[in-house]
Amino acid sequence: MIRINEHYRKLQASYLFSDIAKRVAAFQSDNPDTEVIKLGIGDVTRALPPACIDAFHKAVAEMADDATFRGYGPEQGYPFLREAIAEHDFRKRGADIAPEDIFISDGAKCDTGNIQEIFATDIRIAIPDPVYPVYLDTNVMAGRTGEFTDGRYAGLIYLDSTRENGFVPDLPSDPVDLIYLCFPNNPTGATISRSELQQWVDYARDHRSLILFDAAYEIFIQDNTLPRSIYEVNGAKEVAIEFRSFSKTAGFTGTRCAYTVVPLECTAYTAGGDPVSVRDLWHRRHATKFNGVSYPVQRAAAAVYSAAGQAQVMERVTYYLANAEHIRSEMEALEYACVGGENSPYIWIDSRTDSWSFFDMLLNAAGVVCTPGAGFGRCGQGYIRISAFNNAENVREAMARIRNALS
Numbered sequence: 001m002i003r004i005n006e007h008y009r010k011l012q013a014s015y016l017f018s019d020i021a022k023r024v025a026a027f028q029s030d031n032p033d034t035e036v037i038k039l040g041i042g043d044v045t046r047a048l049p050p051a052c053i054d055a056f057h058k059a060v061a062e063m064a065d066d067a068t069f070r071g072y073g074p075e076q077g078y079p080f081l082r083e084a085i086a087e088h089d090f091r092k093r094g095a096d097i098a099p100e101d102i103f104i105s106d107g108a109k110c111d112t113g114n115i116q117e118i119f120a121t122d123i124r125i126a127i128p129d130p131v132y133p134v135y136l137d138t139n140v141m142a143g144r145t146g147e148f149t150d151g152r153y154a155g156l157i158y159l160d161s162t163r164e165n166g167f168v169p170d171l172p173s174d175p176v177d178l179i180y181l182c183f184p185n186n187p188t189g190a191t192i193s194r195s196e197l198q199q200w201v202d203y204a205r206d207h208r209s210l211i212l213f214d215a216a217y218e219i220f221i222q223d224n225t226l227p228r229s230i231y232e233v234n235g236a237k238e239v240a241i242e243f244r245s246f247s248k249t250a251g252f253t254g255t256r257c258a259y260t261v262v263p264l265e266c267t268a269y270t271a272g273g274d275p276v277s278v279r280d281l282w283h284r285r286h287a288t289k290f291n292g293v294s295y296p297v298q299r300a301a302a303a304v305y306s307a308a309g310q311a312q313v314m315e316r317v318t319y320y321l322a323n324a325e326h327i328r329s330e331m332e333a334l335e336y337a338c339v340g341g342e343n344s345p346y347i348w349i350d351s352r353t354d355s356w357s358f359f360d361m362l363l364n365a366a367g368v369v370c371t372p373g374a375g376f377g378r379c380g381q382g383y384i385r386i387s388a389f390n391n392a393e394n395v396r397e398a399m400a401r402i403r404n405a406l407s
Contacts, residue, residue, distance in 0.1 A: 039390055052309060112212065112214055114138075128161050129380070130161060133375070180212050181213050187373065189344035193226065243258070255300065347385070354381070
């Protein structure tokens, strides 16, 4: 008989955002005249930058002509995009990343979920709490955890991120093999300093560990003293993989384009302790299971790095950060403690009560959707996350409703 992967049965009933969608759908069914404002999921609302649209149109026109039509592209991505990424996102900031280290994909969510396939199933994994659910769930699916008890999976090392440590977790007290980090953080919006990040890299080098560094929100960093890439830190190329996305950077959530950086120097080990190139393993997996991002989408992504594209992207970043500043200032005026919103599009708010209860209250009393912090882990209980990715008018209307509901 056909059998299932039993590890899937360890997963909690449904994905966090599916739970939210069900509650919102039920509310809308019961309150058809209420216009719900969604500040929960991190989906952008501004259109693609004009430079990207122009490049998209030109590439589509090429695909309509036999002379310029393209079929399968390079699995790792077209050189024109990989070279632009290496130059603008890394070399200009002093990080020596080569185009050959860059793998174009259809989303950072996919890559952060898939990367664990190339590592052993019995490794020791450290995951922050609260955390983006994909990191956790994909390791549960792979069989690296025990059962779920009291809000956590057995067999994992949880890195508590709390108000006391500024939502930047402390180094593990015991050796670990694989470490997940995300900065600017999703969900808390917290950032990490260069010296703090150096400590993590030094730890990984000392213990022959590997860091999976999610930098999907780096474009929102306004403080130039903060690192945008882990490769700005000494020694990181040996022990870190970095994930980035065009989703929030340039509005590609519905267009799908991202990339993962795996430097040549990045090393893992066999059971006998022999070094192996992680880049070679990921290249093999990538080429086997992925046929590449479409040519028009990659041309549109490359347009981000044009002079016009850079200006248009930053205009959108400024727009969303203005939303974030408004959300944070309104919540602080109501005497709620907040993190994020300054170098991040997310505001992490101490609700002073149960996360889901506060979610339900905002939905029912204000018609506003947030994300309950408890859905991101045990340390998220009592908090909510509000996203700044809606349009400015909706954000101001939502905050006015929240003010009325909480006053």
